[in-house]
Amino acid sequence: MTIPFSYVNDDYCDCFDGSDEPGTSACLNGVFHCTNAGHRPHNIPSSRVNDGVCDCCDGTDEYASTVTCSNTCEELGKEARAEAQRIADLYKAGSHLRLELIEKGNSIRNEMAEQLSQFEKDKAEAEKIKEEKELLKNNLEAKENDALKVYREAEQLEKQKKAEQEKQNSIKEALEQFDIIDLDKDGLLTIDEIKAANVFDRNKDGQVDEDEITYFFGERESVDKNTFLENTWSLVKLVMMEQGTVKPVSEAEDIEPAEEGEIEDSMGDQDNEDLEQEEDDQGDLDHADHEPEDVAVQPSAVYDEETQKLVDAATEARREHTEAEHTVREIEANIRKIQQNLEKDYGLQHEYATLDNQCWEYEDKEYIYKLCLFQKVTQKSKSGGGEVGLGNWGEWGGPSHNKYSVMKYTNGVACWNGPSRITTVNIGCGLETKLLSVTEPYRCEYKMEFITPAACDDASNAPQYSSHDEL
Amino acid sequence: MTFQVIFLEALKLTFCQHEDVGAFCGFCKRLRSFKPEKSQYTLNLDTVIVHGNVLSAEVTTVDTTEEKRTTLWHYALKLSALKDATFRIELDEADPLYPRYRSQLALNGEPKPDGLKLISNENGKLTLSNIQGHKVIITAEPLKFEFVNLAGDTVVVINDNHQLLIEPLRVRKEKLDDEDSNVVEVEEEGTWGENFKSHHDSKKRGNEAVSMDFSFPEADQVYGIPEHTDKLALRTTTSGDPYRLYNLDVFEYELDSRMALYGAVPVMYAHGAKHSAGIFWHNSAETWVDVINYADSTVVSSLVNLVTGGQKKRVDARFMSEANVIDVFVFLGDKPNDVLRQYTAITGTAPLPPKFSLAYHQCRWNYVDEADVRSVNEGFDTHDLPADVLWLDIEYTNGKKYFTWDPVKFPTPHDMVANLTAKGRKMVIIIDPHIKREAGYFVHEDCTDKGYYVKDKDGKDYEGWCWPGSSSYIDFLDPVSSQYYSDRYLYENFPGTSKDVHFWNDMNEPSVFNGPEITMPKDCQHYKPPQDGHEGVSSYWEHRHIHNEYGLFVIRASHSGILKRDEGKYRPFILTRAVFAGTQRYAAVWTGDNVAEWGFLAVSVPMCLSLAAAGVSFCGSDVGGFFKYPEAELMTRWYQAAAYQAFMRAHSHIETKRREPWLYDASTLALLRDALRKRYALLDFWYTLFYEHTLDGLPVTRALYQEYPNEEETFTIDDQYLIGDKLLVRPVVEPGVTSVKVYLPGAANNVLWYDVDSYVALPARGYFTQDVTIAKIPVYQRGGSIVPRKERVRRSSALMADDPYTLVVALDTDNKAHGTLYIDDGETYEYLNNKHIYARIDYEPSGITYSFIDDKAHYPTRSWVERIVIAGIKTPPKTAKLIQGDKQTALQMTLHKGNDVLVVRKPGAKMAQEWRITFSY
Secondary structure, eight states, X not given: OOOOGGGTTSSSOOXXXXXXXXXXXXXXXXXEEEXXXXXXXXXXXXXXXXXXXXXSTTXXXXXXXXXXXXXXXXXXXXXXXXXXHHHHHXXXXXXXXXXXXXXXXXXXXXXXXXXXXXXXXXXHHHHHHHHHHHHHHHHHHHHHHHHHHHHHHHHHHHHHHHHHHHHHHHHHHHHHHHHHHOTTOSSEEEHHHXXXXXXXXXXXXXXXXXXXXXXXXXXXXXXXXXXXXIIIHHHHHHHHHHXXXXXXXXXXXXXHHHHHHHHHHHHHHHHHHHHHHHHHHXXXXXXXXXXXXXXXXXXXXXXXXXXXXXXXXXXXXXXXXXXXXXXXXXXXXXXXXXXXXXXXXXXXXXXXXXXXXXXXXEXXXXXXXXXXXXXXXXXXXXXXXXXXXXXXXXXXXXXXXGGGGXXXXXXXXXXXXXXXXEEEXXXXXXXXXXXXXXXXXXXXXXXXXXXXXXXXXXXXXXXXXXXXXXX | OHHHHHHHHHHHHTOOOOOOOOTTOSHHHHHHTOOOSSOOEEEEEEEEEEETTEEEEEEEEXXXXXXXXXXXXXXXXXXXXXXXXXXXXXXXXXXXXXXOOOOOSSSSSSOOBOOEEEEEEETTEEEEEESSOOEEEEETTTTEEEEEOXXXXXXXXXXXXXXXXXXXXXXXOOTTOSTTHHHHHHSOTTTTXXXXXXXXXXXXXXXXXXXXXXXXXXXXEEEEOOOOSSOSXXXXXXXXXXXXXXXXXXXXXXXXXXXXXXXXXXXXXXXXXXXXXXXXXXXXXXXXXXXXXXXXXXXXXXXXXXXXXXXXXXXXXXXXXXXXXXXXXXXXXXXXXXXXXXXXXXXXXXXXOOGGGGSEEEOOTTOOSHHHHHHHHHHHHHTTOOOOEEEEOGGGSBTTBTTOOXXXXXSXXXXXXXXXXXXXXXXXXXXXXXXXOOTTOHHHHHHHHHTOBOBOTTSSXXXXXXXXXXXXXBOTTXXXXXXHHHHHTSTTXXXXXXXXXXXXXXXXXXXXXXXXXXXXXXXXXXXXXXXXXXXXXXXXXXXXXXGGGHHHHHXXXXXXXXXXXXXXXXXXOEEESSEXXXXXXXXXXXXXXXXXXXXXXXXXXXXXXXXXXXXXXXXXXXXXXXXXXOOHHHHXXXXXXXXXXXXXXXXXXXXXXXXXXXXXXXXXXXXHHHHHHHHHHTHHHHHHXXXXXXXXXXXSEEOHHHHOTTOGGGGGOOSSEEETTTEEEOOXXXXXXXXXXXXXXXXXXXXXXXXXXXXXXXEOOEEEEEEOOTTOOOXXXXXXXXXXXXXXXXXXXGGGXXXXXXXXXXXXXXXXXXXXXXXXXXXXXXXXGTOSEEEEEEEETTEEEEEESSTTOOOOOOXXXXXXXXXXXXXXXXXXXXXXXXXXXXXXXXXXXXXXXXEEEOOOOBTTSOEEEEEEO
16 A cells, blocks of 8 residues: 555554554554663554653654653663663672582482482393392292192192081981981871971970971971981971070081181282282383292291292292382482483573572561472461472473573462462572562462572673664 | 330231341341331321422321321431432431431432422322422322323322331330330341351341332333342242341352342332333342233233232332332433433442443453563554553452552552553552451551541451451542542552553452351441430441441542552553442443353343443443353354453452463463454544443443333344444354344344444344344444544554554434444543544545544544445435545545445544545535
8 A cells, every 4th residue: 555655743643553654643553763862762553642741751742742852861860770780780790609519410410310320220220120030039939830739739738628518417417307307217207297296396385387387388188208318307407496405507607707708809909909909000110920820829828848948038038029029119219310400400500409409588578488409389377377488490481582580389288169279480690599588479379589699690681781773 | 115016916917937138137127027018107297398398298107907096106207309300219217226327329419400390289198399390299198209290191109019127226125125025026027137057147226127129010121230140030929038238248259140149239220111210229128029010921810910900011020128218219300311321320420430441441350560570561562453451450469458559469559550661551450348467467457546447336347258368348428538548549548550551349248257147247337426315326337337338439439549649640451340320430440250151151141231221331241251161162153252342451359360362272362352453443433422421321242122111022132232222233152153133123124233243234124133243243323323443553542542443334224324433532620621633534426524523622633534334325426525624635435336345545634633525426
């Protein structure tokens, strides 16, 4: 779009981009340039031209307004230069201290790197041992397994034998009972004989009535030995047990504790699973082997000398293997820790490395605040009560050109009805390291002002104050 | 005592179990179950006197259930004819035990009388007429009033449903009195005391309720009785609770509800295509209103047949108040704008607000200290956002002691305010009516020593809990107490304030955290001027009598104090939460503690429309929502909507995330900036409308039916509205939409609506679908209107005072348009001394004329016309010439063929003088 030259700066907006009115307020998104001789030049939105407020120190923005602006550029420029000098001096002095911090930081990091490589070596060693121990363990366990096979088979046989014996005992007992009831010993139980036997008096009223007969014998006139064994005996035995005539057989005693044991085991498993899950979450341990099964090997059995030796050897191998595993894990944990620290962003040149885990306090009317760099921020009421977490180390949060000017501590204790507390730490250059102020501008969002020589980065701040602005 | 017993028996006859009214109310249950077949109220024709504009007569209640007619009670009736088709009915006991309360502050002075003539008195009916010819027909037995408009249509009928009731004041019988022991038995439970949760209301005067029913023949809808979150058009209440009017501090209020809120304005408007009418129930006690719209599908047809003979166009309403006299104004319209004007003629219009108060307000509970205020102030400049006012909530005070500053966080309030005023900005700070009970706090000590506090039922200073903890409440009914509070606002009594510090009266329902329903117990005692013979219960007013106007008493006292600061030079700005009839004379209103949810954005539209119709045009909601946090889309839509609502203030709860516009992402910030710029561009349009409101009493924002009373579709539309009669706004209040339904009224008159974003003209055609984006809400300018704009949006409205105007001319089908413009200094009362400009701008094909409506008034404004945009021009003129004074200037024009827009470039006409532009073709 082309406009006549007379339309430029004629206090009417012709161009969408406002380019035709750099000197008036006519265009909404225009820009007015204050020359500000003696101070820094400055661009202001054109909506500030002739609005009755002096925005440029040279007063050029109010050329046709009701106010008269005096030129304050010289004065402001002087102040700004003095201030710039003060800051430059501060940065200069601070940058020496910063260098020291960098050196210390680097040496700490070097130390850590050395430690790390040592640990890596240790780890390789330990893993080798672990592998050896595992091999040994597997070997010995195989032998142990073979030896124990005999015992297991014997045990099985014993069990079968025991069951057979019990069955025979039961039959024996039934036949004895039959003989007692079979008064005429004809091999048949008649109604009269039944009536005479008080074992059938279920309700204990002193006589065996029809109901009771039917209960035990059904509609039969008489009962022979086989029928008695097959049908009646179990009922009789039940009644006898109820009446306390016979004690329950040992089988029943075994069942209950076994069941309880099962329940306990399954609960135990669950616990183990939970544990495993937690550990898995942390990515810590590899639980490929099944310790609970190993433990399940019956310790009470008595073995012959040879076998016992094998078992003892295997047990020792298992212990050694576990130990070897532990050593590997320990070294791994140490490696992780160092790696984390090495990965931590301690600034452009690791100038903050020495400050890790160092704490500074600040007191106001009500609270004592504590900032532990790269760790956490807390608050403690002077009138008592515990510490409240205002955030844990999160990340650097400065603008992209000055990332290391702001620290963010996040995920503190949650506010009532609100988000988790967070703390923003603004870091400035200072000759000492100090927590200057703590405020809570937003509910549950804390702001700290913190100075340290670590922030006195001459290079990144110098241009702002360099002399070429001081026209 | 005998007739009292009979009276109570009569009451019992009509007693029946009915709908379960919310647990809050003894009297409305009692009154709602009062449904006699025939009213006992009868006018004694022999006592009628018509004098001046007043008819007075005796009314009695007569027991007709037995053959022998027994007079139960005597009442005094006064019917007055008032200017502008308005009548007033006052009905009180003829000789009450002691006076009943008459609300004191709603009326804007004594209503202006009209003439009243008795035309006929026959067959037990009186016919009266005012000067214009509006008629009142009074049937003597049972008592009934019918109001007839000039067209001969009956528009309001009173007591057609026989629900007129005034419970007479009685003396409590001692229980130990053996002879009358049966009297005690017939007393209904709750007569001499009620319980609500853990609270006891002593009710020393017993029952004293009043009730009256109103019928509106030919009405399609009724509106009014804010403040509720229901639809604008009121709904039938036969199932559920009636609409409740009882000023309450409601925590997290509900949507679509008839429950009581912070405000109570007992005015109701009835409208049908044929005519409009209205009534104003002048009563400050707790009030419940039942509505039956016979066209409503929920109303059973048997009831429709019974009451209206099958006629479905009729709405009935019933007002029930816990106490006071019956005092009701009847407005006969007959168009909606007539009725609205008639109401503001009685209760007053809003005064012209200081201009800054129409601009953008930034508030939060709380800006925590002076540094915070400074940084928010700078934030607006850094991000090139206009703002006029920063607000401070309760935390600025020294321990919630009003009229003090926190010495640590706000040590130099003068400097803080000066920092704002340097950019043309102002400050508003909060002052509540509860006073901290703390030894050494000067206000508390003064009030205690001098007896300025409201008393409890035993006559001791009432103590309740509010922000400061233990608090007492100033008794504003006592003129001395009220004056004391007013004087606290004087500069010498409140150091740190200046003319640029204005005030916010919150919690003035009043809010009492530990009181029944979070307000003051009804049996608290207020000042009553001492009078001989008035002792005991008649020596004070109970809080129940005055409750709904307590908040109005507060803001009246504040207003008088703020006004006095500079000898009445500057216009005060006050924001109030409690509302009653007449509130508009002193303060702007916001809709209280809303929530950052879409439903609350949506309801802000009908809520403010309803308040505007009830006189309170200066209304808005907390932009963004008070509770919770608005995500970017909701925040954007809220700013866009609020840019077109009268009062635009962002506010938020102390526990929520900060949300100044620049805390959102860059594109949202740009959208919020755009919304604010749209607001500022139209500030002079808003200002002109508020000036016109002081002249014509019409709402600044209007429901569609008010301007298009014959279009039935408009009667229930409450999601879009008009600003004046020129702009139509349909805020987007739904998430994620790409189009919305919009109704464009005026099809019968070929009205054109111009999309303000594109100048494209759309002929009125009822509903259509408008595409929207996140950057757009539908706003249209009516063809035939001219809207003044200021496009150079600056940091604050004050800095834009001298800026030039852009006039947007939207042509109607006759190629004509008309608009107005009001200009003054924006802050003083000098405008009342002819120091203002009120001009009309007329466009005809031959030219544009800018002429002073009020030719005695002038204002030396430096502003001028930088641009005239003429939309909808079919045959553009070839040349244009400005004539101002002796000067003639040829003007340049550009035609945009795509949308028929002609732009007159930089006419440069000065607004301080009249001018004319002529076109030649």
